[in-house]
Amino acid sequence: xxxxxxxxxxxxxxxxxxxxxxxxxxxxxxxxxxxxxxxxxxxxxxxxxxxxxxxxxxxxxxxxxxxxxxxxxxxxxxxxxxxxxxxxxxxxxxxxxxxxxxxxxxxxxxxxxxxxxxxxxxxxxxxxxxxxxxxxxxxxxxxxxxxxxxxxxxxxxxxxxxxxxxxxxxxxxxxxxxxxxxxxxxxxxxxxxxxxxxxxxxxxxxxxxxxxxxxxxxxxxxxxxxxxxxxxxxxxxxxxxxxxxxxxxxxxxxxxxxxxxxxxxxxxxxxxxxxxxxxxxxxxxxxxxxxxxxxxxxxxx
Amino acid sequence: xxxxxxxxxxxxxxxxxxxxxxxxxxxxxxxxxxxxxxxxxxxxxxxxxxxxxxxxxxxxxxxxxxxxxxxxxxxxxxxxxxxxxxxxxxxxxxxxxxxxxxxxxxxxxxxxxxxxxxxxxxxxxxxxxxxxxxxxxxxxxxxxxxxxxxxxxxxxxxxxxxxxxxxxxxxxxxxxxxxxxxxxxxxxxxxxxxxxxxxxxxxxxxxxxxxxxxxxxxxxxxxxxxxxxxxxxxxxxxxxxxxxxxxxxxxxxxxxxxxxxxxxxxxxxxxxxxxxxxxxxxxxxxxxxxxxxxxxxxxxxxxxxxxxxxxxxxxxxxxxxxxxxxxxxxxxxxxxxxxxxxxxxxxxxxxxxxxxxxxxxxxxxxxxxxxxxxxxxxxxxxxxxxxxxxxxxxxxxxxxxxxxxxxxxxxxxxxxxxxxxxxxxxxxxxxxxxxxxxxxxxxxxxxxxxxxxxxxxxxxxxxxxx
Numbered sequence: 001x002x003x004x005x006x007x008x009x010x011x012x013x014x015x016x017x018x019x020x021x022x023x024x025x026x027x028x029x030x031x032x033x034x035x036x037x038x039x040x041x042x043x044x045x046x047x048x049x050x051x052x053x054x055x056x057x058x059x060x061x062x063x064x065x066x067x068x069x070x071x072x073x074x075x076x077x078x079x080x081x082x083x084x085x086x087x088x089x090x091x092x093x094x095x096x097x098x099x100x101x102x103x104x105x106x107x108x109x110x111x112x113x114x115x116x117x118x119x120x121x122x123x124x125x126x127x128x129x130x131x132x133x134x135x136x137x138x139x140x141x142x143x144x145x146x147x148x149x150x151x152x153x154x155x156x157x158x159x160x161x162x163x164x165x166x167x168x169x170x171x172x173x174x175x176x177x178x179x180x181x182x183x184x185x186x187x188x189x190x191x192x193x194x195x196x197x198x199x200x201x202x203x204x205x206x207x208x209x210x211x212x213x214x215x216x217x218x219x220x221x222x223x224x225x226x227x228x229x230x231x232x233x234x235x236x237x238x239x240x241x242x243x244x245x246x247x248x249x250x251x252x253x254x255x256x257x258x259x260x261x262x263x264x265x266x267x268x269x270x271x272x273x274x275x276x277x278x279x280x281x282x283x284x285x286x287x288x289x290x291x292x293x294x295x296x297x298x299x300x301x
Numbered sequence: 302x303x304x305x306x307x308x309x310x311x312x313x314x315x316x317x318x319x320x321x322x323x324x325x326x327x328x329x330x331x332x333x334x335x336x337x338x339x340x341x342x343x344x345x346x347x348x349x350x351x352x353x354x355x356x357x358x359x360x361x362x363x364x365x366x367x368x369x370x371x372x373x374x375x376x377x378x379x380x381x382x383x384x385x386x387x388x389x390x391x392x393x394x395x396x397x398x399x400x401x402x403x404x405x406x407x408x409x410x411x412x413x414x415x416x417x418x419x420x421x422x423x424x425x426x427x428x429x430x431x432x433x434x435x436x437x438x439x440x441x442x443x444x445x446x447x448x449x450x451x452x453x454x455x456x457x458x459x460x461x462x463x464x465x466x467x468x469x470x471x472x473x474x475x476x477x478x479x480x481x482x483x484x485x486x487x488x489x490x491x492x493x494x495x496x497x498x499x500x501x502x503x504x505x506x507x508x509x510x511x512x513x514x515x516x517x518x519x520x521x522x523x524x525x526x527x528x529x530x531x532x533x534x535x536x537x538x539x540x541x542x543x544x545x546x547x548x549x550x551x552x553x554x555x556x557x558x559x560x561x562x563x564x565x566x567x568x569x570x571x572x573x574x575x576x577x578x579x580x581x582x583x584x585x586x587x588x589x590x591x592x593x594x595x596x597x598x599x600x601x602x603x604x605x606x607x608x609x610x611x612x613x614x615x616x617x618x619x620x621x622x623x624x625x626x627x628x629x630x631x632x633x634x635x636x637x638x639x640x641x642x643x644x645x646x647x648x649x650x651x652x653x654x655x656x657x658x659x660x661x662x663x664x665x666x667x668x669x670x671x672x673x674x675x676x677x678x679x680x681x682x683x684x685x686x687x688x689x690x691x692x693x694x695x696x697x698x699x700x701x702x703x704x705x706x707x708x709x710x711x712x713x714x715x716x717x718x719x720x721x722x723x724x725x726x727x728x729x730x731x732x733x734x735x736x737x738x739x740x741x742x743x744x745x746x747x748x749x750x751x752x753x754x755x756x757x758x759x760x761x762x763x764x765x766x767x
Contacts, residue, residue, distance in 0.1 A: 037760065041402040041419065042427045135585050136577025137594075156580025159519040159736070247520060248579070248736075249729040264395045266721050267423025268760055 027280070033273035040269035052274035062275065065246075065253040066282075068165060069234055072172070072254070073286070077229035079173050081222060084180030087115060089210050091181065092188040093196050112185060115178040123175070127242025130171045134158050134243070161251035164244045168252050171239055176232065180225050187221040188214065223294055230290070234283055255279055339655045347439045348658045353383035356656040359398065361414040362390035364603050365473065365643065365677040370412070372672040376663050384656065395419045402429055407648035409657040413469070414643045421469065421717055424646070426762035430468040431647040436658045437467060442666035449665055454703075456712050457682045460641045463718075463764050470661055471641020472673070474680040475601040476620055476699045476710075477527050478637050483617035483694070485593060493621045495634045497532075497564050500624045504573040507596045515568055516595035518586040519579035522732035523723055525565065528599045529731075530713060531638045532623045533561035538631035539711055546715045546766040548756040553749040562734065562741035564626055569735045579736050591616065601642070605695030606678050619698035622706075632709055637702060639710035641682050644717075718764045719755050726751030 034052055038045035056062055091108040133140045134157040142154040157167050199209050237256030246253035263272035342349035360370045367390035374386045391397045395417040401407050413419055424430055437450040454474055461469035494500040504514035517525045534542045537557025544552035568574055575595045578586055590598040591611050605618060622637040647657035663669050670686035678693050680686050687700055716723035730747035733739045755761050
């Protein structure tokens with residue numbers, strides 16, 4: 001018995017130690033720093049209690065950024081999952097049914113690879129790429145609009161507070177959807193073909209098979225996707241920083257960017273840590289709420 | 302499975318390990334000791350450099366690159382052959398050096414520039430910088446009879462001083478103004494306007510010729526706040542600018558500031574701005590201008606270097622002061638904003654403070670300045686850094702500007718004292734102004750509200766410009 005415990009401990013301790021030093025300890029330090037006025041350039045600081053958190057409550061820029069993260073949290077998973085499901089089902093079962101049974105649209109293999117392309121690019125490259133796509137005169141988007149005679153729709157996309165945030169959302173969906181196409185596609189492979197064939201024989205339409213067969217059978221995978229996408233939505237820092245840098249007039253600001261600027265721009269590491277701590281609890285609540293919701297879901301079933 | 306106690310013990314162990322990690326790798330902790338690396342001062346070595354003390358220099362690897370610094374380091378090594386000089390260059394100054402400042406182990410010389418510059422407000426308020434005063438009073442390397450102070454261009458000491466202590470040497474000299482292509486203007490027979498009325502009239506002509514009169518980087522609209530503030534200063538005098546620097550109540554609402562904002566807002570109202578400019582960054586806007594799609598752009602004198610790759614031959618870019626708003630302006634038309642850029646600092650806890658000061662003295666020598674100007678085609682902050690060097694058309698126009706101004710150059714300091722104020726709220730308000738979402742009164746209102754917030758914020762150290 002004792003030998004078995006020792007055996008387990010020997011294997012578990014090194015990773016736990018590493019986890020403690022590189023994950024738990026920075027978190028713990030953030031809590032400590034959040035209670036100080038540390039400016040990050042000298043070892044001197046004073047404890048200011050909950051001052052940083054009080055300041056957070058009255059910081060309009062923080063709430064503005066948080067609102068954008070909230071919108072991302074609502075829309076990014078929904079948009080990405082819907083699009084991912086649609087594309088994946090077109091690739092897997094969207095083609096005409098013939099004697100060989102149900103299969104994807106023509107060229108499905110090519111699409112599968114093409115949709116995955118953005119996943120291969122680093123976030124920095126995606127950011128720079130799209131920044132140029134949105135450029136008012138030289139960008140591909142306005143260029144295409146002008147080429148097809150829709151000059152009236154050409155806009156200074158990233159320079160207009162009405163559009164900048166939505167432009168970022170589009171990039172986030174574009175950058176992520178490919179992964180979920182592959183994920184959902186792989187999951188669909190495990191759904192027996194004859195279910196689809198039976199449904200088609202019974203006269204079910206494409207939309208019906210998607211809603212009544214594919215989605216229920218993929219539900220677990222969709223839940224996982226939702227969690228991943230929610231994490232991306234709460235972050236969003238890299239893409240926003242490169243494409244709009246939060247502008248114009250804070251219209252595409254996110255909390256991660258606010259935190260970064262407060263720390264490295266304004267040298268207010270204490271306040272920045274307070275923002276980080278607030279985000280920590282926010283992420284935790286989202287995760288707990290989600291787990292609760294899916295748990296009930298299972299019980300009901 | 303089924304060993305809950307064992308698991309719990311393991312978790313406790315992990316918590317203990319984490320606590321140990323917190324103590325060992327604490328971000329807040331640091332070492333407070335400094336070593337004294339100074340030698341005896343003499344006529345040949347007025348700053349008292351210890352001959353064999355190593356020197357570490359960190360350069361911002363941005364628009365100017367890092368090659369010029371290697372020339373300076375070679376010159377330092379020549380003077381002190383026993384000293385080991387360590388050179389490194391990065392674009393991430395704050396991210397790289399912040400932990401070293403905390404640990405009490407900063408480099409000896411830092412070129413604190415670029416997008417991730419370490420905030421000066423933080424550096425100064427925490428006493429992290431050495432007073433460069435002894436450098437100013439030391440004799441220049443070229444002439445023992447002249448103090449370094451007297452070799453600097455006007456405005457350099459002001460711009461690097463915080464509450465009377467000279468802490469940052471802005472090594473590159475930038476002239477800020479309105480840029481145009483001499484070729485375009487010669488071909489069309491246009492004259493650069495000296496008054497705002499002439500500017501509006503010329504804009505009409507330019508627009509009629511099928512060229513956008515102005516372009517601007519809408520994603521960094523603060524570039525357009527520069528001509529507004531310069532015009533306001535020229536109209537109302539330096540006191541208007543000083544009030545803004547000192548965060549005085551209603552400084553931004555001064556009549557001169559409002560009049561200047563109104564004048565430039567007119568460009569948006571009359572449709573003289575290039576359509577789409579609101580969505581451009583500085584490179585995109587400057588490239589539109591280089592391609593001849595727009596006639597004017599507001600920028601500093603790094604423009605020539607930044608656009609080197611896309612400037613057509615024979616373009617002959619030139620910079621001019623902002624046009625006078627009225628006939629009764631306080632300053633002459635020739636007055637322009639001339640300021641330092643590339644702030645070099647010597648951290649207070651550097652191991653070789655004396656060597657750091659000496660390195661700056663080497664940079665400020667005739668040879669050092671000439672090396673800089675030749676390598677990066679920008680003026681250095683000492684007089685005559687361009688002597689004997691063949692200048693590009695843009696830089697040549699800067700020297701003409703400097704000669705014509707005859708000491709009437711000026712600058713503001715709020716953007717150095719309170720970097721965020723310019724980079725965020727003023728930038729955002731200016732974007733609104735030129736997108737016609739607010740008018741001049743709205744702009745002064747927004748800027749004033751932001752300045753008031755900074756004035757009230759106890760976390761921001763305040764500086765007073767004399």
